[in-house]
């Protein structure tokens with residue numbers, strides 16, 4: 001008669017990974033066989049999982065920065081792309097270069113002979129194929145876009161060590177006001193952690209670049225004083241998106257104060273235009289109208305129409321470039337500032353708010369199709385009733401003067417949309 005301990009040892013071998021089969025007999029033998037083969041399978045599975053995990057992490061190691069960090073061809077591409085081709089030209093690192101505003105700014109900078117290196121993580125917040133198409137366009141203008149994330153500190157410091165960027169145009173962000181209720185952490189990842197990683201790299205760089213970055217009209221939140229001025233309060237954000245942009249303004253101020261980084265924050269007002277963002281209303285409405293699908297138009301309290309100070313992309317690009325040209329230098333080296341550096345914030349808007357139903361009727365006219373409209377109460381997930389920019393400061397300091405009204409800007413957008421997606425005006429699609 002075997003002791004309980006012996007029986008237990010048969011069932012649960014004392015040496016992990018080893019199975020004692022020599023003492024097995026009867027029903028226990030069957031159990032043991034089964035256990036042995038299960039254990040072997042388990043070990044094999046474990047081995048394969050470990051192998052796959054190592055392979056995948058090696059792949060991601062290789063496919064992100066590290067591939068670049070060891071490649072001299074990659075180094076050369078960065079240096080060439082960063083080099084200006086005109087005398088006194090800027091050398092600009094554009095984050096979010098495959099994004100809407102980033103791609104337009106990169107092309108405009110390149111066109112006038114500045115050096116441009118792009119950085120983009122090509123995330124799937126909206127169709128990445130549009131981002132790849134923008135990247136292809138940039139590549140035709142000899143602009144190299146690095147496929148990497150802001151939070152990859154090693155990659156950032158490598159970029160700054162390869163090229164003496166005079167400026168950073170920081171446009172990479174998690175955008176979208178209402179999406180923040182669905183995926184709050186993506187806003188923290190990009191707009192807070194990513195921003196800090198970028199500022200850390202910029203303040204440690206030699207020379208320190210001037211940083212121009214995208215804040216947002218949404219920082220005015222629930223204010224009802226109109227138009228919105230830079231000196232107005234910004235302590236009542238209506239969305240997490242707005243809160244992260246407001247936080248960004250505070251964070252950049254700290255880096256300006258401690259390290260002497262030259263900072264310019266640009267509060268963009270609902271930017272639209274060709275190659276725009278598919279998540280935005282004018283873009284998604286166009287798609288739906290062409291497909292004969294209904295669109296949802298939000299309304300505020302007492303059925304009031306919502307309104308936005310829609311701003312055309314070319315005006316925004318001019319505002320960004322004027323901000324780069326007037327930024328003033330950073331004053332720090334080796335972690336210490338040698339004197340105060342500029343800290344500026346500007347509204348970049350259009351100064352003429354338009355209601356959402358008017359936006360829809362302009363689209364209907366350009367598309368030669370009627371929209372199926374569903375009017376619903378604003379869901380209360382981040383929207384504000386209206387935005388309206390006072391741009392006096394940007395006019396005075398940047399010479400900023402928007403020139404495109406919504407009618408003209410949407411005409412250009414619709415033309416691009418129909419050609420890019422291969423549709424004809426006045427014809428419904430099967431999208």
Ligand SMILES: O=C(O)[C@H]1O[C@H](OP(=O)(O)OP(=O)(O)OC[C@H]2O[C@@H](n3ccc(=O)[nH]c3=O)[C@H](O)[C@@H]2O)[C@H](O)[C@@H](O)[C@H]1O
Nearest residue numbers: 175176177216217218268269270280281296297298306383
């Ligand atoms: O300036 C900014 O700081 C922000 O601008 C943009 O936000 P918004 O002004 O909210 O633009 P957008 O979504 O196009 O909605 C436009 C209008 O259509 C209404 N809207 C929207 C969707 C819908 O289905 N129905 C509707 O009525 C909606 O209620 C709103 O009244 C950027 O996305 C954001 O990233 C940020 O940069």
